[in-house]
Amino acid sequence: MSSISADHSAAAPAAAKVIQPAWVRIVHWINAVAMVLMIMSGWQIYNASPLFNFTFSRSITLGGWLGGALQWHFAAMWLLMVNGLLYLTLGLVTGRFRRKLLPITVDGVVGDTKAALTGKLSHADLTTYNYVQKLLYAGIIVVGILIVLSGLAIWKPVQLQWLTAVFGGYDVARYVHFFCMAAIVGFLVIHVALALLVPKSLRAMIIGR
């Protein structure tokens, strides 16, 4: 009995070493590149027909003009969609989403937000996400699905008119697409800042440990 538990405790540290499996790291960084390309080319497309009374500075857009930006947007779209579908499939099939992102409780989120704001949130165990991380990651996955679907709805409003109708029409789908982009940019600012504040989490997303 004692030798079994001794074996177990000896094996545990080695097994606990992998914090982010390789597939998560690969799809995460492909997603990050695709998202940045989509956002920067999207801003250039927006500038050709702005929804609001502002445009994005050319210095942060991609594509040079409407035609060029559309080429970038549609090229990166395939990367984002195929990679995103792979992440969703593997996340569901391996049980990762259930294990790492659920459950999300109001008490948990409130408690961890308070702890974070008072500097008491522990980052000792990187293998489990705290409730704020769970909420942000689950939320951004939903926003990621919404931005692709609303994008398809405004790209093919004739062929996919049922999808465009689900959003309440072309004009509404355009606003949904824009606000999803704003949510992703907001997420990205917080997400990157937190990753830099806890550099060992960034290391784990690069080398796994």
Ligand code: HEM
């Ligand atoms: C380029 C900037 C980015 C950096 C530096 C970065 C960094 C990280 C790090 C360090 C983690 C580890 C999680 C942790 O311990 O909290 C992580 C996880 C995650 N990131 Fe990012 N990230 C970036 C871009 C993005 C983008 C653009 C998205 C989506 C729009 C995203 C979505 C996620 C999600 C959903 C997870 C959880 C993955 C899982 O556990 O399955 N990240 N990121």
